[in-house]
Amino acid sequence: MIRLGADMRTSPLSVQIEITDVCNHQCAHCYHLDVAAAEMRKIAKRRELNLKSLLVIGERLVEANVFNVVLTGGEPLTRKRDVVELALFFATNEVNCSLNTNLTLLTPEVLTALKNARLSGILTSCPSTREDVYKAMTGGRLSSFLEKLRLVLDSQLPITVNMVVNQLNAHLVRETGLALSEMGVSSFAASPMTPNLSLPVSERSLGIEGVRGVLEDLKWLHGATGMKVDTLESLPKCLFDTDTLDGDWNFTSRSCQAGRATMAIGCQGEVRACTHCTVSYGSVLLEPLKRIYERMEPWRADEFVPDACRECGLVETCRGGCRTNAAAYFGSLNAPDPWMVAPTEAGKRSKYASLEIEGMTVFSASPVFRHRSEGEDAVTFFGGNFHSAVTTNKQMFDFCCDLRSNLPMTFSQIVSRYKFHGKEERLRLVLASLVKSRAIVLDATPVGETSKATGEAAVTVQDLPAETIIQRR
Ligand code: SF4
Ligand code: SF4
CATH class of the missing domain: 3.20.20.70 (Aldolase class I)
Structure with a gap:
């Protein structure tokens, strides 16, 4: 399961x-x-x-x-x-x-x-x-x-x-x-x-x-x-x-x-x-x-x-x-909420799904970062406060920590460093989830050529499972 x-x-x-x-x-x-x-x-x-x-x-x-x-x-x-x-x-x-x-x-x-x-x-x-x-x-x-x-x-x-x-x-x-x-x-x-x-x-x-x-x-x-x-x-x-x-x-x-x-x-x-x-x-x-x-x-x-x-x-x-x-x-926990109107076909649009992430978009690490282990396989983490916490598998958490240690970077730099060429859409989803957790933040500060990310050896994230980034609290 x-x-x-x-x-x-x-x-x-x-x-x-x-x-x-x-x-x-x-x-x-x-x-x-x-x-x-x-x-x-x-x-x-x-x-x-x-x-x-x-x-x-x-x-x-x-x-x-x-x-x-x-x-x-x-x-x-x-x-x-x-x-x-x-x-x-x-x-x-x-x-x-x-x-x-x-x-x-x-x-x-x-x-x-x-x-x-x-x-x-x-x-x-x-x-x-x-x-x-x-x-x-x-x-x-x-x-x-x-x-x-x-x-x-x-x-x-x-x-x-x-x-x-x-x-x-x-x-x-x-x-x-x-x-x-x-x-x-x-x-x-x-x-x-x-x-x-x-x-x-x-x-x-x-x-x-x-x-x-x-x-x-x-x-x-x-x-x-x-x-x-x-x-x-x-x-x-x-x-x-x-x-x-x-x-x-x-x-x-x-x-x-x-x-x-x-x-x-x-x-x-x-x-x-x-x-x-x-x-x-x-x-x-x-x-x-x-x-x-x-x-x-x-x-x-x-x-x-x-x-x-x-x-x-x-x-x-x-x-x-x-x-x-x-x-x-x-009289029952399974009863409909008294203020329920009717089921709907539409879902709620997530504001994170529509984040505009372009090549020069800059990401920074949030100053606060809290996390805890959930047994061997999972980790809960957030920046800001617990309301933005996400629980993911350990691989995603490790990626988040590595990324944070290398920020600030532009989206293009992240693509290069983590070898996401051809998988940019997937990376956008990953980054949007990390922004939602406030582990990283969108930053208006331009990253210069002296960015600590520039020129470092690329890290391979072979099969980062974007589908295991959880939006639900
Ligand atoms: S947590 Fe809130 S929404 Fe859920 S049962 Fe309690 S009062 Fe209702
Ligand atoms: S929005 Fe959907 S899930 Fe929520 S109370 Fe209405 S019918 Fe039920």
Whole structure:
């Protein structure tokens, strides 16, 4: 059996750790399984591991070569000192670490400590910049949120503000985005609410046209403010019109990564395929993460893709939208996403497929390059951040490393050095994939005759298997 891409992986790229289920807000739209469950909230007990156990989990993640960790909850800043300790632990072990927080418990001292601990960024939530709507949707005070947002913006720590959208605030996306942009927010997401699996389907959820309206508002906001816009849900790709689908929007590139690139660890160390999933695949305190990841094979084998999507031209990149959204509405992970429109014959055009690579096009090595071995045969690597990671066979990785060590070079020089005469199209495909992984970058700097590539002995890459360069995450 030929195993490709994510199928060759031995552990996730990124893990969300729910360090507590305690929260000072009461968002009815919260996806955290216990916090949002009204029954559970009434009997709320602090159900969380101590710092020592969390550090054991941290060691398991380092052992499994996980690249990225998100500290989440509940509200993680109900445990400020532990958050700082964990951020420090992951930075020391070269694992990128970010924080999901409602911000309201942040203090200037903790913010400084988190910056010193090299926290990479914050994702926060704001359903509206109207006091009454903010209060109705979170139970918290808008003024407290805005005060802390100001602190973070002044500190220059990267922050994305996410607006969960349901029928209460769907008419406020532009207003909220504009107000946040005026404060200096440069990264804004509006995410249609997906019901919590612990709760019945909420009648406040948006329908297909409501979700499309949110996307139009995001596009408008990008045009009006220049903000980076996104939605944090993996929406069915048949929901987008062709122009949007082929455009350069991050929200059209998302696809379900549960049990594939990501997984979630709950308050007791139980591992789930994603934060929205209810099923535990084992405890990371009792066995290695890689063994638990193996049990999530059905997610990577696309076993939960609905039958209705199997013949769709977009299924490779869409995988049927969100599986837990489907389960919340229709009771099964195999059900169609409630926002699915219809299968389509067309595929999504990759912006990398249309990269214009000519003889004098110059390539450089990216400054950041991370990689890990996936057993004997495969390697996962990326420049930039883990979102652009690709998993390939070892031969491709070796080629990438050799190429990087010889860059900058023009396309013509690469053809000569690696003897790709007559196989230029194939090389273009290879290089486009490496650009996608950000292991190499297109460079505007001209390469002079003194380029270190010029005049060196050619390296033969006999049968570089371009078809094993994986585009899928
Ligand atoms: S099941 Fe849904 S929420 Fe979970 S990772 Fe997939 S798309 Fe995201
Ligand atoms: S039919 Fe299914 S696979 Fe195709 S775009 Fe819609 S949800 Fe995705």
